[in-house]
Amino acid sequence: MKKVGILVGREKTFPVSMIEKINKRGGGEVGAEFVKIGGVRHDGLKEYDLIIDRISHEVPFYRAFLKRAALEGTIVVNNPFWWSADDKFFNYSLAAKLAVAVPRTALLPQKDYIEGITGESLRNLEFPLDWEGIADYVGFPAIIKPFDGGGWKNVSRVNSLEELWQVYDTTGTLCMTLQEMIDFDQFVRCYCVGQDEVMIMPYDPRKPYLSGEQYIHDPGYLAPELAERVGRDVRTLCRALGYDLNTVEFAIKDGIPYAIDFMNPAPDAEIASVGQFYHDWVTGAVTDLVFKRLAEPQAQVRYRWDAMLNPRPLAESTQEALAAAATGLQQGLESVLPQSVRDVPAEIAATVSGLVNEAKNVVSDIIESVASTTQPESAKSKGLRATPNGKTKAPSKKSATPRAKKPASEA
Numbered sequence: 575m576k577k578v579g580i581l582v583g584r585e586k587t588f589p590v591s592m593i594e595k596i597n598k599r600g601g602g603e604v605g606a607e608f609v610k611i612g613g614v615r616h617d618g619l620k621e622y623d624l625i626i627d628r629i630s631h632e633v634p635f636y637r638a639f640l641k642r643a644a645l646e647g648t649i650v651v652n653n654p655f656w657w658s659a660d661d662k663f664f665n666y667s668l669a670a671k672l673a674v675a676v677p678r679t680a681l682l683p684q685k686d687y688i689e690g691i692t693g694e695s696l697r698n699l700e701f702p703l704d705w706e707g708i709a710d711y712v713g714f715p716a717i718i719k720p721f722d723g724g725g726w727k728n729v730s731r732v733n734s735l736e737e738l739w740q741v742y743d744t745t746g747t748l749c750m751t752l753q754e755m756i757d758f759d760q761f762v763r764c765y766c767v768g769q770d771e772v773m774i775m776p777y778d779p780r781k782p783y784l785s786g787e788q789y790i791h792d793p794g795y796l797a798p799e800l801a802e803r804v805g806r807d808v809r810t811l812c813r814a815l816g817y818d819l820n821t822v823e824f825a826i827k828d829g830i831p832y833a834i835d836f837m838n839p840a841p842d843a844e845i846a847s848v849g850q851f852y853h854d855w856v857t858g859a860v861t862d863l864v865f866k867r868l869a870e871p872q873a874q875v876r877y878r879w880d881a882m883l884n885p886r887p888l889a890e891s892t893q894e895a896l897a898a899a900a901t902g903l904q905q906g907l908e909s910v911l912p913q914s915v916r917d918v919p920a921e922i923a924a925t926v927s928g929l930v931n932e933a934k935n936v937v938s939d940i941i942e943s944v945a946s947t948t949q950p951e952s953a954k955s956k957g958l959r960a961t962p963n964g965k966t967k968a969p970s971k972k973s974a975t976p977r978a979k980k981p982a983s984e985a
């Protein structure tokens with residue numbers, strides 16, 4: 575019997591519906607339950623064939639457990655490695671390269687830093703920051719929000735440099751982005767399941783968050799051409815990012831759908847919030863995905879280390895292991911980008927394949943670094959000495975903040 579585990583936070587109806595649907599369809603051959611874990615052994619056996627993760631972004635213990643489960647062959651929705659590495663600012667930049675419209679966005683140095691980081695630690699930061707240049711690029715009104723956030727936390731509208739500085743001064747150690755505000759005519763939030771199934775949901779963000787009034791059931795809300803473009807953009811983004819469950823939000827202005835939030839790997843699916851119709855749709859689509867993933871052959875290379883975990887003795891030759899790593903990486907690159915640009919115009923696709931080629935050049939650098947770790951011990955320790963062990967020098971007591979902060983005189 576195949577086992578599916580659900581890892582959840584406070585949500586109620588999504589996990590219950592998922593467990594019910596999977597158990598019903600599983601007919602005794604596939605069963606679903608809440609994951610139960612305590613201390614995790616590094617050499618534990620595979621317990622779940624697939625885990626649906628709804629909460630590891632808030633519980634590091636769960637994230638660490640999931641990475642290890644993936645190593646044992648558990649399919650994890652969503653990929654805990656990419657979720658850990660991902661951020662919204664990278665995603666806006668990637669989207670633009672994939673011909674998906676995004677608001678003009680700039681990344682800002684943090685206001686404050688963790689204890690021990692001082693002015694000396696931050697010598698690479700430009701000072702004073704060119705606030706006018708950033709504001710000219712983004713324009714006002716603008717939205718200031720974390721580069722890696724969720725749940726509408728720390729998202730503010732600012733109408734002037736003064737307001738921007740006022741909000742910025744409250745952001746502490748959060749890394750923020752400043753983004754063009756889209757004064758939208760329409761707004762949609764789209765589920766995407768299995769990087770393919772899309773449900774476009776008219777959504778009114780001006781209604782209270784999680785109030786149950788935000789989601790509207792209106793299949794004709796977008797004109798057909800716009801709906802087609804939105805669906806295509808959703809698939810492009812989710813394939814590029816590799817998320818099997820995600821929502822993509824668009825603010826639509828003058829017929830252009832601007833993607834404004836598409837890093838939601840544990841999207842809201844509660845009946846009280848999204849309503850019965852969308853809840854049923856998403857739990858049905860995720861159930862389909864679970865059975866599809868469980869039936870697929872597992873040979874696909876999904877992680878770089880997969881290529882090195884060969885059932886044959888690994889050390890047959892260093893060359894072979896390196897070749898495997900290189901192939902895995904190249905396959906990864908090929909499967910991520912070209913697949914995601916299948917539907918975009920030819921000239922854009924050409925730009926993207928240029929990018930893929932650039933990325934492939936990086937492969938050789940990575941192989942070199944892998945090679946250095948497989949060198950004899952003497953060579954290795956020499957290499958290590960050349961690179962200090964990652965720790966910075968003991969910091970001085972000088973304050974770090976002035977480097978990122980607008981001096982009072984700039985106001």
Ligand SMILES: Nc1ncnc2c1ncn2[C@@H]1O[C@H](COP(=O)(O)OP(=O)(O)O)[C@@H](O)[C@H]1O
Binds near residue numbers: 756
């Ligand atoms: N650039 C923008 N233009 C217009 N509205 C925005 C923009 N960015 C965010 N918002 C509004 O703020 C809400 C929360 O921002 P979002 O980027 O979705 O962050 P979170 O990940 O916290 O949900 C959005 O649903 C939208 O209503």
Ligand SMILES: [Mg+2]
Binds near residue numbers: 725726823835
């Ligand atoms: Mg959002």
